[in-house]
Amino acid sequence: MNVRMLAVLLLFSLGLGAQQTAEAPAAKDARARALRLATWNLYNLFDHVDEPDRPDEGTPPKNRFDVAETARMISALNADVLGVEEVENRRVLEALNRELPKPYPYVELLEGNDHRGIDVGILSRFPIVEACSHRLRPLDDMHRFARDFPVFRIRLAKGEEIGVGVVHFKSKRGKKKVSDAWRRAEAEGARRVLAEIRAREPKLPLIVMGDFNDTRDATTLAPLMTWLRDQTAKIPVEQRVTFPRGKKGEQIDFILTTPDWKAIAAGIVVNPDSPSDHRPVWADFPLDFDLARPAVPMVMRGFNAPPVPRIDAHELEKLRARLLQSVMLVGTVTAVHRSRSGRSATLNFDADYRKAAVAYVPALAMARFPNLDTLVGKKVIIESPVSLYKGQPQVTLTRPKQLRVLP
Template sequence: MRFVLAFLALAFPALAQDNALTIATYNVENLFDNADDPFHADEGTSPKSRAEMRILAKTIDTLGADVLAMQEVENLGVLRLLNTMLSKPYAFIGFLSTNDRRGIHTAVMSRVRIKRSMGHRHWPLEGKQKRFARGLPVFELEPSEGRTLLVAPVHFKSKRTLGKDKQGVRWRTAEANGVLEVLDDLRARGFCAPFVLLGDLNDERDSASLASLFDRLKDATAVASEENRYSYIWSGRKQQIDFVLYDGELAVKSARFVHDPDAASDHAPAMCTVSWPAPVRRVAAEIAGGAATSAELRRPQVDATDVHGMRSFLLQEVEAKGKVHSVERTKSGGHVLIKFGKDPRQSLTVFIPRGAVARFAGIDAWKGKGLTVVGPVFAYRGRLEIKLTRKEQLR
């Protein structure tokens, strides 16, 4: 497939020009829409609440990137929705389908023209036994007249957090080698522009699975300060698993990771600024930014004990109201479960992840009191839940 799937600008007014190009990557963590996709197992993943979407949009606005690669995007529709929530929306979106069973994809939003797209979701890996877990789209951008840049957003196979990860290591190793095969193929076909691979590699710089990539490609994030150079925290340990790697002539001016304890993702964005040999031609999108959504204006109101009624709104954002039956801590993980009935299969459960618990004072005192919670309803192990992460979700 060699065409860009979405152009959001019908007329192309120009923005300011200079010789610096800012490139960023951000794993936005489960950017799912509010519709059940019958072809993917998405009903067990909570879409972001509108409160979380606003926080996510604010973070992206803060980056100010000319080119933004994203991971864990469900589809083009939810990406367009997010774009309208930005104070300065992007003119171009590149999105191609991937192989992930859960339905997560990579994408690019850009202020410079996307000339073409090339998908590699069926590229054979490891003796044709595997494919890229989330594909390998390559977008040819044209930051200035006659000068192009190849951008490949990537999301390698996830790492298992329990037990050994032998299969994951083999898969990520095959993906790393596959990236280099694709790059060699592009070079052989006459694509001589600088190549940027950016995204969530799900492993660290010194891992065996990524060795071939770091032997061949340069790491733009290496110029970030050591104390700033991490993108993910697991069990209290800071680690960098998100990278901006490149092949070809690019002069990296600066790089940094944006750490925000109030962020709407478990990853930190990585960004770098490179010198471009000609003035960068940025394009403004002809759509209004900072928009509210129709879902916010017409939100269903439901009884927290009416599971049959709530199932008709699966994945949609609702206002659920009821009396709190119990407040419980999970045995591991530090999460909180707010239950509206004795049997969780017959009533709603509100899930507060450990990272959000500190935002709510006096949670234990909620027992026996009325509570209204706003958020998307999703299915988890036979029960219906709403994920509560922001005070704005309480009424």
């Protein structure tokens, strides 16, 4: 069961973090003897189905342009094993996988505890022979994993397997003392799970990757950071940003492994056109056996979606009937309102905002719309799925391709 590692010099790709690209470089070693692991928080990958038992009506599915860019970035990342976070269900993850030129042959997602329904999952070029959920495991008297801590057993070759745990720890929303205690309990719980596996199989390599929602030096993550090896630690500190919010941003996404593993390269992918508020993280690991990757035919895919109806911004009932479905919203912009922080904006289509739908521009897309104020008084058409905000129909603008000014 042991994956034997070559004794090689630890080399890291130092320039990737500064590149304005969605590409991750090919492994320096021959691909047959290098394994690429990666993790990416996909930022609200939701489907078009309104689940009656979950409050998903306020989270719009990605528009077709964001889906295309997500698929392009995953394809360019070229990971053998990719852990993903913020995915609503297996159905939407499989749908995204089908948009890849080379779909992953193995896709898995286990439903977790999150009240919105965001889960963690995995895509793999190699067989997933076991998937073990820990969502019901008590961490202490008050906590369970906010989502889950599934551990996937992946068979790389005959007699060669690894264990991969994917995390999405509790966010920092709410009271700091409460969220800190929850993340600390999750880190301690994850360590106990891994220690139990290690006790049974001391030579099985273990990896934990995902969105830890805290920084490397945080006391909340100490149970894992003091035991496991952070494979991104050698990247220059100014480039170690996976959550670029605020002036500098911070690294809260990691790939951690048991100490017997050392990467030959690692990086953080920077792409200003990214559809996510997180950046992908990757690491390449040398092996002393050849990887026989399954042959996957190249598939050229397009977005053959059904016709999208054109609906006026004032037709609120028609828009509600299209909840989570795509529409062509038509209206004349009456005002542009920015949030207090200036990080997001809303386009109104009536002097009384209650009489028409609105268009929301989230923080991650604001830089793509530098001239929003010039839209006031102009008739526009916006292609987007419909969501609800406080009961009001809303479309979301993340890409200029969605917006067209009408004559």
